[in-house]
Amino acid sequence: MQLSDCKHWIFDMDGTLTVPVHDFNAIRKLIGIPADTPILEAIARMSDADAAEARRILHDVEMDLAASARPQPGALAVLESLAARGATLGILTRNDEDIAAATLRASGFEHLFQSRHVIGRETCAPKPSPAGIHHLLSLWGAQPEATVMVGDFRYDIEAGRRAGVRTVHFDSSGRFPWPEFTDHRIRSIGELLALDGFGAPAGGPASAHGHVV
Numbered sequence: 725m726q727l728s729d730c731k732h733w734i735f736d737m738d739g740t741l742t743v744p745v746h747d748f749n750a751i752r753k754l755i756g757i758p759a760d761t762p763i764l765e766a767i768a769r770m771s772d773a774d775a776a777e778a779r780r781i782l783h784d785v786e787m788d789l790a791a792s793a794r795p796q797p798g799a800l801a802v803l804e805s806l807a808a809r810g811a812t813l814g815i816l817t818r819n820d821e822d823i824a825a826a827t828l829r830a831s832g833f834e835h836l837f838q839s840r841h842v843i844g845r846e847t848c849a850p851k852p853s854p855a856g857i858h859h860l861l862s863l864w865g866a867q868p869e870a871t872v873m874v875g876d877f878r879y880d881i882e883a884g885r886r887a888g889v890r891t892v893h894f895d896s897s898g899r900f901p902w903p904e905f906t907d908h909r910i911r912s913i914g915e916l917l918a919l920d921g922f923g924a925p926a927g928g929p930a931s932a933h934g935h936v937v
């Protein structure tokens with residue numbers, strides 16, 4: 725199956741559909757956890773009282789950032805093109821769902837995602853767990869082979885690999901670490917529509933083989 729035949733698309737939000745604005749080490753400092761430690765996992769190891777306070781701080785910081793979210797160049801065109809092809813679209817984020825909704829609204833993507841297809845940390849175990857992908861596959865009645873996970877961080881494509889879906893790693897630096905989790909590589913979100921079956925000329929090889937996209 726070509727990528728263009730995949731009908732189910734799951735995107736990471738922050739830094740993939742939106743321009744990155746999070747300074748995660750500054751957030752870690754506010755919460756009192758060491759630099760470069762995964763934040764949600766560090767909170768999960770805290771006492772209940774400390775974890776509640778850390779979640780409150782994290783939520784406040786991320787809600788402030790959501791208001792200033794901006795779309796990644798090319799992302800709106802890609803999402804609208806996929807939607808026009810009849811694809812189902814979902815979001816899998818380590819963020820809270822109310823923050824995800826605010827971020828999607830500020831970025832101009834709100835109309836492209838049903839709220840029950842925006843999966844945050846309160847619905848499923850966070851990436852790199854594949855739980856959120858399994859949840860969306862089940863909601864959609866989708867097969868992993870017909871599903872794509874797109875993201876800019878290791879946890880996105882690791883979750884995709886563990887769920888058995890196709891993975892696309894977006895890395896504007898072009899370094900592409902984590903090849904073990906990566907099926908396709910893009911340096912801009914717009915490049916998605918130049919991959920594997922997309923953009924085949926009318927009457928060209930793709931349609932000659934009966935692929936209707």
Ligand SMILES: [Mg+2]
Binds near residue numbers: 736737739740876877
């Ligand atoms: Mg990201």
